[in-house]
Amino acid sequence: MNEPQQSVGLQTPPAPAHGVRPILPTPPAEPPPAKGRRGLWIWLVILLIAAGAGYYYWSQRQSSAQKPAASDTSSAGRRGAGGRGGPAGPIPVVAVKAQKGNIAVYFNGLGAVTPLATVLIKSRVDGQLMTVNYKEGDIVKQGDMLAEIDPRPYQATLDQTEGQLVRDQALLDNARVDQTRYETLLKQNAIQEQQLATQKALVVQDEGIVKTDQGLIDAAKVNLVYTKITSPITGRVGLRLVDAGNIVHASDSNGLVVITQVQPISVIFTISEDQLSQVLEKWQHGQRFVVDAFDRDKTHKISSGTVTTIDNQIDPTTGTLKIRATFSNSDLALFPNQFINARLLVQEKTGVTLLPVAAVQRSAGTYVYLVKPDSTVTVRQITTGTTEGDQTEVTAGLQPGDVAVMTGVDKLQEGSKVVVHFPGEKPAADGPGGGKGQGRGQGGGKGKKASQ
Secondary structure, X not given: OOOOOOOOOOOOOOOOOOOOOOOOOOOOOOOOOOHHHHHHHHHHHHHHHHHHHHHHHHHHHHHHHOOOHHHHHHHHHHHHOOOOXXXXXXXXXXXXXXXXXXXXXXXXXXXXXXXXXXXXXXXOOOEEEEEEOOOOOOEEOOOOEEEEEOOHHHHHHHHHHHHHHHHHHHHHHHHHHHHHHHHHHHHOOOOOHHHHHHHHHHHHHHHHHHHHHHHHXXXXXXXXXXXXXXXXXXXXXXXXXXXXXXXXXXXXXXXOEEEEOOOOEEEEEEEEHHHHHHHHHHHHOOOOOEEEEEOOOOOOEEXXXXXXXXXXXXXXXXXXXXXXXXXXOOOOOOOOOOEEEEEEEEEEEEEEEEEEHHHOEEOOOEEEEEEOOOOEEEEEEOEEEEEEOOEEEEEXXXXXXXXXXXXXXXXXXXXXXXXXXXXXXXXXXXXXXXXXXXXXXOOOHHHHHHHO
């Protein structure tokens, strides 16, 4: 029996039987792709992601470890704010000492600079304005000549009246001589008595005429003087109202120029009627009140003066009283009609306890955080009085030398441990074991000395 013939490749299927469909052999499936290489890439990507995450986490740890020591101090302050004295350490604060000193009591009022004298210069005679001898804005003295009106008409009138006086004086002298003669003749019975009486009347008449002439001469001299216009006060000259060459009249209403007295000068200001009793009582006992004039913003002190008079009635519409204060104004710092803020010094309190306003806390009362000798704070209720500038008077609750916290109170409560710094104090360099701040907070020698 012959062996089947083998061939390389596909085997030839046997011949199917008659009427039967041959079954073809299934070709072998393709081998699956290699899984090892793809898995290797996946693990490589995972390792790279893990390495990046690890580096990011490590850099964040390094950044947080290198934060400034101030951040640790702030965190420690927040943890120690509970007053339990935990490991975070004491709270740094700025404190001040209550001091014994003086403080002034002021009444404030609004006012305006008012000249003591304001004069409108007018001509007292009619005529042409010949010269103007001042410059606008000049300071003129009393008696200085400001302007001159044409004097020639008035000089002519004076000459005429003086001539008339000479004539009438001669007539009077002749009448007196006749009277003397008639008196002698009457004694000799040479004339009638009526003739002497008539002569006496003529003498009296001539005396009246001479006196009238003298009056006309005086009037002419006055008018001649009026042609030279002089300053009646010492003050500042305003703007010129009439130029030289114009005809001026005594009846003109506008005048020639305005002169305002500026040295000295006054300020009229108002105070409330509620403050009147304190001022009036001291005024009646002879107290001299000092007034400071400040500018509109109350930042610059312009000048100081004294009260010279108090008005005689209260304004019922505003409930205020007017007061006039006089200033020497030697530097001309005060200007007429200038708005000012007046501060009336009513009383000077001496030997009182003073504390900066910033150290006073207000919440359902007035209190301070008092630093005790052991560098802890306690809430102390106080009573305040007069406040002037950045200082306030403490009438009860504090004694001179007591230390009160001024800044940093938002982190404090009863019993909190603090490190005290005073304004203007230079902080020392940090030393081992937490430096200057930590040593004070733990009640060391320096911290205790500063608190006391």
